[in-house]
Amino acid sequence: MIRKRQISSSAPTVRTQPDDLHEWVLSLPWVVERSYNVGTPGVRSFAIDCEPLDRRRLWLVTGLQLGLQADSVGIAVIVPFETASAVEDAGWGQAVTQMPPQHVLVAVSDDVAVRGPDLEMLLLIAYSDAMT
Numbered sequence: 001m002i003r004k005r006q007i008s009s010s011a012p013t014v015r016t017q018p019d020d021l022h023e024w025v026l027s028l029p030w031v032v033e034r035s036y037n038v039g040t041p042g043v044r045s046f047a048i049d050c051e052p053l054d055r056r057r058l059w060l061v062t063g064l065q066l067g068l069q070a071d072s073v074g075i076a077v078i079v080p081f082e083t084a085s086a087v088e089d090a091g092w093g094q095a096v097t098q099m100p101p102q103h104v105l106v107a108v109s110d111d112v113a114v115r116g117p118d119l120e121m122l123l124l125i126a127y128s129d130a131m132t
Helices: 018-026 081-089 110-114 116-131
Strands: 031-034 044-050 055-062 076-080 093-099 103-108
Touching (some): 018 044, 044 116, 055 116, 076 093, 081 103, 081 116, 103 110
Antiparallel strands (some): 044 055, 055 076, 093 103
16 A cells, blocks of 8 residues: 655655656666667666665666657656556556566656655655565
8 A cells, every 4th residue: 555654845855857857766776777779769767786685677767658748757667566556546657568577567647747745755666666
């Protein structure tokens, strides 16, 4: 179950501008940017690369359009089935396609993308799932 937490007005949050978002994501421990296929300008993918835990997993893609508005950041997270269901139930996104093993690519709702605290929470949930 996804629970909303109180965020004080002085707490730093992710900004929804692409460069700010990418900078914030790359500031998380063990997050690396992975190269993406040539021919997909603007698409960026991020993974966990944690040698101490032997964990390497893609968890975030930005710049995908997936039927979204042309000016959308096109944020999508890769999460387990259970998390994808909770994200859909909360209205934060929609499952787009199945990913191996037992994960789903979820397109983040544009409504969530413009609300920094909700987007931050969703990204931290996806990050946490990738670390476990």
